Amino acid sequence: MNIAIACRQREVIAKGKYSALFVFYSCFGGRSLGRLGGLHRVTNVESEFKGKNVLITGAGRGIGKRLALGFGRLGANVGLIARSKAEIDLAHIEIEQAGGNALRLPADVTNPEHMALATDRVRVAFGHPVDILICAAGVTGPLQSFMRTPLRAWTDVIQVNLLGVVHSCRATLPAMVEKRAGKIIVLTCESDSTPRLNFSAYSTSKTAVVRFVEAIAAEVVDSNVQVNSFDPGPAYTSLTDEIIRAENRLESPVVNVARETRRTGGTPAELQLEIAVFLASEQSNHVSGKLIHVTDDWKKLRNEVLRKNAHTLRRATR
16 A cells, blocks of 8 residues: 655665764754864855845854854855844854954844844945845643643744745845745755654744745746755754753654754754855755755765756655
């Protein structure tokens, strides 16, 4: 009997210490960004991003902050979006102390007016519209069964993780289409894996956003705008601790991996930035509507003509 399962068709089967063992629940966070030594293999770091406008949601903490610091060191003008003014104040200081240029934009991604205003402020402050959008804002949401979760708490996750991306894209895409150039990178976490018990809101929102990326990528392909999902792997944050505190309601392998992530810190920041830089660079102009994992070999992706269904969510019958 055929069994239908949603899966990701990979051109590259990546193996190693940062495998699918680390699941989605620790994908927002991390430690300070170290040296950028490996990035010369991706792009000419002295010219590719110098003067480019990079707008990052969820830039006050976690992987969003990691990427903000990284692109700041590459010479980009970085727009920092987060609800917490204190967090983006700190990120702003760190970027400018390292010689970068950043703009603080306190905003809520669930509010489309906030996102439109933030996008316009980037244009005014830096002299031209957003070139690269990175959607890193996200929440885990309630870690309990669907039936026991208040509806408001469940839908709040959809508002942030899915509609927050929608509002961000609506605010930035028109200018990208008009100038016929742009990159959008949407962070997701293990959207192609088996759903975990009591993560229904998170799993739903993160899988839906991958399909949204595929849909809008097809709409703007003729405008030279590339839109991709990026699974950056795990990183230790307060959300990891939430998993551990909820161990009585979660599967033991999930909790064990969270503890391991807390112990090791998760995926190195340099590796996450390397993939993000590739997806934001002109070397990935042929890659759009795809779900790229941090363990994928970007050097192969750079030189391959991908099959239509490669690196996507599709039905498999065996």
